[in-house]
Amino acid sequence: MMDLFGLLHLDELSHGLANLSMFPYFDMAHYIVSVMSLREQPGALQVSRTSPLACWFSSMLFCFGGAVLSGIMLAEPPVAPLSNSTSILLASIIWYLVFYCPMDLVYCCAALLPLRLVLSGMKEVTRTWKVLGGVTQAYGKYNDSLLVMIAIGWARGAGGGLISNFEQLVRGVWKPETNELLKMSYPTKITLIGAVLFTLQQTHYLPLQKQHLMLIYTVFTVVNKSRMMLTGSSTSPFAPIESAIYKTLFSGSSPYTALTTDVKEGNIDNGTTNRMTSTTATKESSKNVAAGKGKSRSLKAKEESENAEATNYKKTE
Amino acid sequence: MMDLFGLLHLDELSHGLANLSMFPYFDMAHYIVSVMSLREQPGALQVSRTSPLACWFSSMLFCFGGAVLSGIMLAEPPVAPLSNSTSILLASIIWYLVFYCPMDLVYCCAALLPLRLVLSGMKEVTRTWKVLGGVTQAYGKYNDSLLVMIAIGWARGAGGGLISNFEQLVRGVWKPETNELLKMSYPTKITLIGAVLFTLQQTHYLPLQKQHLMLIYTVFTVVNKSRMMLTGSSTSPFAPIESAIYKTLFSGSSPYTALTTDVKEGNIDNGTTNRMTSTTATKESSKNVAAGKGKSRSLKAKEESENAEATNYKKTE
Amino acid sequence: MMDLFGLLHLDELSHGLANLSMFPYFDMAHYIVSVMSLREQPGALQVSRTSPLACWFSSMLFCFGGAVLSGIMLAEPPVAPLSNSTSILLASIIWYLVFYCPMDLVYCCAALLPLRLVLSGMKEVTRTWKVLGGVTQAYGKYNDSLLVMIAIGWARGAGGGLISNFEQLVRGVWKPETNELLKMSYPTKITLIGAVLFTLQQTHYLPLQKQHLMLIYTVFTVVNKSRMMLTGSSTSPFAPIESAIYKTLFSGSSPYTALTTDVKEGNIDNGTTNRMTSTTATKESSKNVAAGKGKSRSLKAKEESENAEATNYKKTE
Incomplete structure (x- = not known):
């Protein structure tokens, strides 16, 4: 595996990627895509008119939901993300521009397919960092529990989705009949897989260097996301595996x-x-x-x- | 009291009980009975088919709800129960067998009255340990507050019931019109009484040795549970006392x-x-x-x- | 500003106010007004008959909601308010008298306009202390984050309102379509403004002494509350400012x-x-x-x- 990476000159690339700073460009892309997806929720535009504060709070949950959720799970202050003034300021400016920009210029531009494709790709890159951050954080506290590491990595990477029921409640919407555990969306699934992989890497069960795994995972998520956006298809690449696992394990009782x-x-x-x-x-x-x-x-x-x-x-x- | 215990040779028995290890047999009984009661919830079987993950998470809340709830109340990480790999593994295996065992063998066997009676009795024994664990844990942090000790003991012992609204939400069910505070079930009541008794014992208001109280409380819960299962009656043994308290205290304003x-x-x-x-x-x-x-x-x-x-x-x- | 205070002999007054102890009289007024407003919620009386425990728990959330919410936000034990036995005892006695007093004497007396006016005024005074307490507490942990200080001050001062969705759930009521973020009530607004002001004072952006700000804010809230109660009007004093801000900032996209x-x-x-x-x-x-x-x-x-x-x-x- 190492040899393969060396052969293809990917070693330097993966080192470069691992040293990439998320702030500010990738974080910005994450905030833009997140706030736009909030705006596309049914009823969100109306909330932005009737109560800008609820809309802002909802946007922050879309942008920082992972940090809030993993904070709660590790009994760390859920207000901690608020203390990172630069990020909050950046996210708030983006929230303002997406919802209230004169002529709706920002949203219309960002919603154009080529730009949206680039932004979504960049957002996928931040996922790698967030999952890895969660796994590392959990490793510091519970270094012999794979499950906790997976849970925190997952929560950090897919927090916005996992707390969606409560995020919706902020906007006065309540859909108890659905949640991300009952019916996982693609981002939640890919994040769970990432959390498992990075946990196995962290505990040395997966014989791969961290930067190589980061490269592989990032390329996979970005390519897959782009494919789904371009073809408009939602066929998960894991569908056959899922189906096989399901048939083997969970349909035993005839x-x-x-x-x-x-x-x-x-x-x-x-x-x-x-x-x-x-x-x-x-x-x-x-x-x-x-x-x-x-x-x-x-x-x-x-x-x-x-x-x-x-x-x-x-x-x- | 001491003399009575000495006379009846119960002293050794109570010491023996106090030194009994819950792991693995009693814990297993607790997991089996808990997962079976989840399975008997309306709609739970369907969730187990459509989303094994939500079903697993729900089962873990049934099994470890008390630890999660008392953790949240004391600002300790609610993921902590996940870090106990052996218990989680045991509970997960039992969850799998109860829901997905070929021919549904495990559930059908465990649901037979004699076996279920034994399992339920063993589960009641774990209640004593959980309540005592909660009271002791709270005593370490708030050693002069009876109320906190009662609350944590109660939460640890009856956590699954107290968080049932949120456990149901995991399965896409939402019944806001009811909760364990509005209409307490028998297990919640008996746990509350246990929490009060163990708190009084811990703060020496109750002149009883800990192991004696453990014996009395355990015998009472096991006998009472067996009686209720065998006769199929749900007449709480506290009904007259409750009624008297209610009439005296809470119907004052004519x-x-x-x-x-x-x-x-x-x-x-x-x-x-x-x-x-x-x-x-x-x-x-x-x-x-x-x-x-x-x-x-x-x-x-x-x-x-x-x-x-x-x-x-x-x-x- | 200092000179103005000196001129009007308000300096001593503000010092006197700042040294005022909330316990027991002002706290009692807060508990009475809070429990009475719970009692005036639709359905609350019925809950007090069917489940005194749920009613008591709801009352405690009305009285100590701010401490519970700010505790959760700072990852401090939400049971901590329970450990303050004197306050809990006082609040419980008031809860009992308001709901179950023979002939309903206590509620009827306290509901008389002159007495209620005095109690509500005293309750407003406790708001200053609570907001200031929250801001100071957050300053100890996050001394360079204005947002966290505002959030904690707001949560401490208006906690009962902000967690009302979950307080209602205790009583079996669920109104997801509304919350204090979507449609802020007057107390929530005035608390938010207070939290902003005390945060600015704490970080020296507002050139005012703490006791002077306390005096100004307290007088404003008490006078305004009394005016609203006497005239029966609910016209917020901030309506024009709010409207101006709204028109300037949040209606940009034509x-x-x-x-x-x-x-x-x-x-x-x-x-x-x-x-x-x-x-x-x-x-x-x-x-x-x-x-x-x-x-x-x-x-x-x-x-x-x-x-x-x-x-x-x-x-x-």
Whole structure:
């Protein structure tokens, strides 16, 4: 592996990348893309008119959500990101320009495909740094716990998505039926994979130098993001692997493989319930059937709308 | 008291109990019963198919909710439970077996009454250790505050229930109209009593040795749980005491004793409102009547369903 | 400025004020007014009958919400307020008397306008101390970050309001469509201004002595609160300034100024969406129009009810 890197003169490149400073250009790209994706949330524009403060707070959660979440998880002050005045100032200026610029100039320019492509690519680069930062921070506190390192790296890199329920609450929106754990978006998935890889590298289970892994991961995320934006497709590159893992591990209990279909699910679910609760079965179970059906139908509707959304490349990240 | 213990040769028994290790058998029983009660939540099986990760996270909250909650309350890292690799691994294996075991073997076996009885009894034993652990932990930080000790002991012992609203959110379920403070379940009540007793023991207000209190409390919880499971009854042993306390303390203001009845409540509630708000009364109050009625009706419906549920012994803990 | 204070013999007065102890009388007034405003929340009386514990917990959040919130933000134990036994005992006694006093004597007396006026005035005085306490606490940890100091001062002074969504959840009420960031109430606004002023004073950007600022701010809040209670008006003294700031800063992008009107908003919002998403536009946009309209209509209804509420002086604080 080392030889391959040496052969292709990639060693210097990876060193150069590892020494790259995120501030200010890459951070700016991250803020612009984040604030733009907030602006494209349904209802966000209206909130920006009725309550600039809620809009600003929401933007800061989009920009610094990872730092806030990983701070909470490690019992460090969640206000800490606010103390980095330069970053906050930069993010606030960008928030102001994206939402309130005269003639809406900034948003319209940044939304042009070529510029947006570059900005999104730069934002993906910051992901590597954030995940690595999270893993390193957790390593300092819990150096023998892989799970904690993965969790903090993931939280730091995909924080905005993971706390989206509470970010939406700031804007008066509440969608309890969905969250990033129930239905992971592409950025959340790629961040989780990154967190696992960097954790394995940190604990020397993965025989790769840090800068090489950074190069590989960054190139992968940038290329993949660009591909998705250009083709407008949302087919995750992990779909076959996921499907294989799912089939191997999580569909073991044969009586339940039919669970994904609509009506049968309700019946089987009640089947188990009935087996257990002979006392209050009949009344409860008929309720459950109805509830189960309603539930799965609404879930299905949600998935459809999400898939429709996914074909559009301007997803929240 | 000491003499009584000496007489009955219970002293050695209580010492033996106090030196009992929870790991691995009792912890395992706790994980099995917890994961099974998650599986029996409406909709949980479906989540286990659509999103194994959300299901796993929910299971961990059922198993380690107390540690997470008491960690947050004491500003200690809520990820700390994740750093205990052995426990997490054990809980994860049990989660996997309960949800995805081929032929559903594990769940069906564990759900058989005799086995479930033993497992539930063992889980009750862990409660003593968790409550005591919480009280001791709080005593180290706030050694002159009974309330903090009670709160942390309670949170550690009944954490899964107390954070159930947020645990449900992980699975896409949101039931704001109910929580363990509004309508305490039996496990939450018994844990609160335990937290009070162990706090009084720790601060020497209760003239009992720690191991004796542990023995008494453990025997009481195990016997009571077994009784409830065998008879299928949910009559709390504290019902008369609660009722007496309630009547003495919380029904003092005579004009409001009729409040529990449905329609009158709405009227009286508005009565007070009217007395206060002479300006915008009429429009608001008519709204309130409607809201009040709707509210109390839905609360009533909820209570009924909960009572129905309570007659079933497989309650969430 | 100093001369003016000297001239008017206000220097001694401000020193006297700065040395005033909040405990016990002003704290008591704060607890009484807070618990009374909880009692005046729709549904709170019913909760006090069905679950005294949830009612007590809610009351404590009204009384100590600021300390809890600023504790969380600085990663200090949120249970810390519970460790101050005297305050908790005092607040609990007041909670008991306000909700359960025989003949409802305490509430009826305290609700009489002259007494309520005095209590509310005293409560406003505690605000100065709380904001200052928050700013000083944050200054100890982040002495070069104005934003953190403002945030902590604000959280400490207006905590009950800022966490109202979660306080309501304790009582089984969930109103995600509103929060203090989306639609600030008067107490939240005045606290924010106080936090800014005390932060500027602390960092010497404001050339005023601390005790003088305390006097000015306290007099302003007390006078303004009394005026609002006596006239029953809710016209904020900052309305013209707010309006000017809003017009200057947040209505820059001309194409969106029409956004506040109902139907146009939906159309323009979709306009932007359409410009961006040529692929899945038609189906989505028609949905958005409907969603946008429904949303804005419900928001409008909410605002109306809030305005109606605002004319009433007994608002939650």
